[in-house]
Amino acid sequence: MIVHNAVAREPREHPRTETLAPLKSLRDLTGIRVMAIDDEEDALGLLRVVLEAAGAEVVTMSSASDALQSLADAKPDVMVVDLGMPQMDGFDFIGRVRASSDTDIRDLPAAALTAFARSEDRTKALEHGFEMHLAKPVDPGELVASIATLVRRRLSGR
Numbered sequence: 001m002i003v004h005n006a007v008a009r010e011p012r013e014h015p016r017t018e019t020l021a022p023l024k025s026l027r028d029l030t031g032i033r034v035m036a037i038d039d040e041e042d043a044l045g046l047l048r049v050v051l052e053a054a055g056a057e058v059v060t061m062s063s064a065s066d067a068l069q070s071l072a073d074a075k076p077d078v079m080v081v082d083l084g085m086p087q088m089d090g091f092d093f094i095g096r097v098r099a100s101s102d103t104d105i106r107d108l109p110a111a112a113l114t115a116f117a118r119s120e121d122r123t124k125a126l127e128h129g130f131e132m133h134l135a136k137p138v139d140p141g142e143l144v145a146s147i148a149t150l151v152r153r154r155l156s157g158r
Helices: 041-053 064-074 090-098 119-127 140-156
Strands: 033-037 057-061 078-082 110-114 132-135
Touching (some): 033 041, 033 064, 041 057, 041 140, 057 064, 064 078, 064 090, 078 090, 090 119, 110 140, 119 132, 132 140
Parallel strands (some): 033 057, 033 078
């Protein structure tokens, strides 16, 4: 059978996924200092872009041990911590933070960030000392709203 090229009457377009709401519509985090801790460079970059678009000042750390050493100097208002890191995971990290003799460090609000989104994973994160559990890939609006909530809780508790 001979196949003839048919002339397309309409231009063909590659299907697209829905786009996320523009980052300009995020809540305002101006004046909030966030420490983001993740061993994946791309994940850290995304956290930085989203949080800075909301006005936050962002300090990124690629390991939990580096973050522990920098906490006192960085003075974050809140932390976003990946749970699945090598050497020291997010659970060990938050355990050390919560055991600190420095109340400014010990009482820092923290959100767990993980690819594991089952209710058991959320419960485990909360039992280990995180105030929130965010599933990857995290929605920018949810991330910013979570940070704002954690900081508001901290300020109202003082």
